[in-house]
Amino acid sequence: MVLVNGVDTVHLSVQDRGLHYGDGVFETLAVRDGEPLCWARHMDRLRAGCQRLSMPCPDPNQLLGEARQVSQELAHAVLKLMVTRGVGGRGYRPPETASPTRVVVSYPWPDYPRASPLQGVHVRVCNTRLGRNPSLAGIKHLNRLEQVLARAEWTDPDIAEGLMLDTEDRVIEGTMSNVFMVRERCLLTPGLGSAGIPGIMRALIMETARSMGLEVTEASLSLADLGSADELFLCNSIFGVWPIRRLSGKPYAIGPLSLRMRQRLVAMGVISGPA
């Protein structure tokens, strides 16, 4: 089901700035029993993104009503919210008073292998790089061609995700996930000041790890750094935590910390999906 500005429709104005320029932001959430998970955190990021684009942010309560409307009676689903700067005339200049477009869509739960959270996944390194631009880094905006090109690099269903480096060979994130490495009981994850999106699950993991007494560091990480990891794992709001069993052919142990972290997040009720 799709709601556009609260109306049940499959259409959008062809003059929407979301189409012309990717002038907007989005959120992807897990839905369990008709209710979106981690709603407040997603709304915080949506609001921050709108602010950085100097765009009005819709009322979170209105969005929540729409989210529930498209999610009702769904046991497990994926919810996507898009907020664009709305309809505009020709040219990059934003209208002085933008009237944002809200798009709220529910999708069936993806058919990820049930075993991935426990048995881990195979991951490759993408050739497509992430450009570095502090003006856009951290915003979950609609300019996603880098991810599209990276995801188009492989069709092998045994490869679950691709890691992306920036143009200076730093590991940043997966095409649809963030990445963590464990080394000597420290948790390390790439800093995202120049590229990448700070995931909601990433933040939850960092907080949880600290509450478990682990040291958590955002760092500049190379592929060689990842090679020295005791454990590697991916995370996002839909699949939760996936240990990396193999990266570019090199095997990694599915270590205790990845599994324990996932158990904690399941216990906190922030990971959805069929059991």
Place this chain on the structure above:
Amino acid sequence: MVLVNGVDTVHLSVQDRGLHYGDGVFETLAVRDGEPLCWARHMDRLRAGCQRLSMPCPDPNQLLGEARQVSQELAHAVLKLMVTRGVGGRGYRPPETASPTRVVVSYPWPDYPRASPLQGVHVRVCNTRLGRNPSLAGIKHLNRLEQVLARAEWTDPDIAEGLMLDTEDRVIEGTMSNVFMVRERCLLTPGLGSAGIPGIMRALIMETARSMGLEVTEASLSLADLGSADELFLCNSIFGVWPIRRLSGKPYAIGPLSLRMRQRLVAMGVISGPA
């Protein structure tokens, strides 16, 4: 008037990948007496962009028919063509057989000051930078948030354009134009291998300058380099050539080469707009 896949409508599917990811390309052309200018060159760039995105390109003849349909009886107009990868499911991965969406729109001619081509324009330097990414550089794709943020930096109607630097302080282009400098009878313009879009007017100017016996070089240019110019000018397919009279407060001479170049392009019939 708007045609979407040949149909007179103002709507697009809310599942179009152009909206979700900016997964597509566009062209902006001048129309004179119902006919788009430099059609073949724009089609070459469109085709090259589709190829780099591994996306089928619509038949140029079909697009020309649609372009003429939305432009008919218009003495002067702006034509925008968008080609997206079409409707897709959730996720970055492109569908194996994409069915592109064609959007063809005509707009009224913009109300640029009549005097700009002869008396020059004021230009600022934008704070928003262009990220560097060879995977996307040169493609006139729909990921245009950098330009939106740059164009939002000023509202002063006396400033006609903003120059954008990349993240390594190199001058790349204007938000909607390319830039040239003249120094000792040489024409210099930024190389666009890491960021920027090679404009159709830019290519015409480079070819014309060479045919006039001038040396033309693509170079890595800083703002300091621009400061040493005898003349500076901007170009695009709509306004043609605008000499820069003032850049960040520093005055420049409106030199003979900028004016002569414009006369040549007018004589070639590649610049439109009310006289």
